[in-house]
Amino acid sequence: MIAAREQDAAGIEGAALRDSYSRCRALAAEHGKTFHLATLLLPAAKRPFVHALYGFARRVDDIVDQNPDLTDDERAEELIRWSEDFLVDLEWGDTSDPISRALIDTVARWQIPHSYFADFLESMRMDLTVRTYPTFADLRTYMWGSAAVIGLQMMPILGRLDDDVRWDVVESHAIDLGLAFQMTNFLRDVGDDLRRGRVYLPQESLEMFGVDEGRLRRGIVDESIRNLLAWEIERTRGFYAAAEPGIELVHPTSQDCLRAASTLYGEILTEIERADYDVFSERVRVGQVRRATVGLNALRGAVTARRGTVTHVPPRPTAPA
Structure with a gap:
């Protein structure tokens, strides 16, 4: 079984902990197909930890968006309650939650700052209280927690x-890539987000092109909407361009993973253009053939990069007394 081999390579022991990592891996495979494909390009010993980060984010997303029988206020209360419990567990270093268990182990091994997770949870809370963002600066405040810190966690x-590469330089590029991915999601999911009552495109951008929320809700792609989306696509491509030099600064065994993810996510923007900017009728996707081609080419590079390389994984920290 692939999951077991990955966990063996990562030195993950104990039935409960291994089950937690397996759950996170299953979530990534089911819900984050591009993410999961890119993760397969990493050395086996690193994959479980990336799955744990995804599993945590997905767990929170389910609280925010996957409880249709609850009101926003009820979801907010549930998220606040769950977040407070999680942050206490994170500080303590252990938990009974079957998804969080893997994440807490990952954080402890790799010394990931706890503040990144508090910031992420704060942005997820905003999803239940904030419907629109007046300016891009306002949106970027939200994206710090929803996207930038995810790059920093990784x-x-x-x-x-x-060792000659400065961490702050690498982290700057990681933030740009996180913002690029998030903006790509916003552009692809305009229709879905509207159905949830949210508009992530800045109001200042809508006003610039004479578009209001009612016009978006009609779902008819006219010239004003095309121009709006084209404007935001170019902004997003700027983040991809700013992030690209950073790929060469990460460890060689991680470069093909990042390059494949950046390529496939970036091509979603091209697919939006090919669909004549129709982000209302159905979710725009990169085709399976293209995904396979990018994945296979990246796999060749990843295999070459791993030759003669031993992946260091920090040992599991001592359990709390």
């Missing part, structure tokens, strides 16, 4: 090219 696991 960096200790992905590693640097060598």
Whole structure:
């Protein structure tokens, strides 16, 4: 079984902990197909920890968006309650939650700052209280917690090219890539987000092109909406361009994973253009053939990068007394 081999390589022991990592891996495979494909390009010993980060984010997302029988206020209360329990468990270093268990183990091994998770949870709370963002600066405040810190969470696991590369430089590029991915999601999911009562495109951008929320809700792609989306696509491509130099600064065994993810997510923008900016009728996707081609090419590079390389994984920390 692939999951068991990955956990063996990562030195993950104990039935409960291994089950937690397996759950996170299953969530990534089911819900984050591009993410999961890119993760397969990492050394086996690092994959479980990336799965744990995804599993945690997915667990929170389910609280925010997957409880249709609850009101927003009830979901907010549940999220606040769950977040407070999680942050206490994170500080303590252990938990009974079957998803959080893997994440807490990952955080302890890789010395990931706890503040990143508090910031993420704060942005997820905003999803239940904030419907629109007046300016891009306002949106970027939200994206710090929803996207930028996710790139920062990943960096200790992905590693640097060598000790001469400054962490702050790598982290700056990681933030840009996180913002690029998040903006791509916003553009692809305009229709879905509207159905949830949210508009992530800045109001200042809508006003610039004479678009209001009612016009978006009609779902008719006219010239104003095309121009709006084209404007935001170019902004998003700027983040991809700013992030690209950082790929060469991470450890060689992580570069193909990042490059594949950046390529496939970036091509979602191209697919939006090919669909004549129709982000209302159905979810725009990169085709399976293209995904397979990018994945296979990246796999060749990843296999070459791993030759003669031993992946260091920090040992599991001592359990709390």
